[in-house]
Amino acid sequence: MTATQDVLGTVDRLRRQVSDLHGELTRNELVVWTAGNISARVPGRDLMVIKPSGVSYDELTPENMVLTDLFGTAVDGGGSPSSDTDAHAYVYRHMPAVHGVVHTHSTYATAWAARGEAIPCVLTMMADEFGGEIPVGPFALIGDDSIGRGIVDILDGHRSTAILMKNHGVFTIGKDARSAVKSAVLCEEVARTVHISRQLGELLPIPQTDIDHLYQRYQNVYGQK
Numbered sequence: 558m559t560a561t562q563d564v565l566g567t568v569d570r571l572r573r574q575v576s577d578l579h580g581e582l583t584r585n586e587l588v589v590w591t592a593g594n595i596s597a598r599v600p601g602r603d604l605m606v607i608k609p610s611g612v613s614y615d616e617l618t619p620e621n622m623v624l625t626d627l628f629g630t631a632v633d634g635g636g637s638p639s640s641d642t643d644a645h646a647y648v649y650r651h652m653p654a655v656h657g658v659v660h661t662h663s664t665y666a667t668a669w670a671a672r673g674e675a676i677p678c679v680l681t682m683m684a685d686e687f688g689g690e691i692p693v694g695p696f697a698l699i700g701d702d703s704i705g706r707g708i709v710d711i712l713d714g715h716r717s718t719a720i721l722m723k724n725h726g727v728f729t730i731g732k733d734a735r736s737a738v739k740s741a742v743l744c745e746e747v748a749r750t751v752h753i754s755r756q757l758g759e760l761l762p763i764p765q766t767d768i769d770h771l772y773q774r775y776q777n778v779y780g781q782k
């Protein structure tokens with residue numbers, strides 16, 4: 558197999574994966590209408606596969622996923638890439654370990670973003686998945702590197718794989734697109750639980766040593782190895 562055939566095979570696989578993963582956003586009720594998007598980095602190449610802009614979730618297919626370079630320029634002659642392509646691309650250019658990016662406006666997490674308030678680490682699930690609080694990023698307009706810069710400035714070197722962009726919504730990162738989708742699902746889950754808990758009384762923080770222990774176990778022991 559030639560290198561070109563290898564890359565084309567990888568791109569086709571990522572087109573199917575990214576297209577299918579958008580179904581997880583609707584199944585978990587993280588998006589409405591056409592809001593939100595998912596991308597995946599093409600390993601070893603300055604390329605990514607991302608959702609086409611403004612296309613209904615039930616019309617997304619592997620074929621209409623858009624292949625772009627890491628400055629957001631479509632390279633496959635397909636449709637227009639997502640409105641948030643610049644943000645995804647900036648993350649990939651500046652965080653080489655990230656191979657998946659997700660954006661949603663999920664209700665409870667976006668309600669925290671509307672207040673510009675980080676979600677405190679008061680649940681073991683937060684310690685497991687995020688290693689502490691879910692941080693807030695700056696308000697940023699769409700259509701240039703502003704959102705991506707806000708994500709990288711906070712998440713680079715941070716344990717959390719989710720960030721609440723002020724007045725906007727959720728961005729998550731992962732070692733692959735599926736991991737980033739998982740982060741988005743769990744971000745909404747804990748945003749809802751902590752919101753409800755705070756309405757009923759005082760939140761009880763978890764000691765940092767316990768957060769660290771939970772995080773190390775979940776990241777290194779949990780599941781099937």
Ligand SMILES: O=C(CO)[C@@H](O)[C@@H](O)COP(=O)(O)O
Pocket residue numbers: 591592593594608609610611612638639640641660699
């Ligand atoms: O956050 C935004 C725009 O504010 C996007 O998630 C949303 O409009 C979806 O845009 P795309 O369909 O991905 O171009």
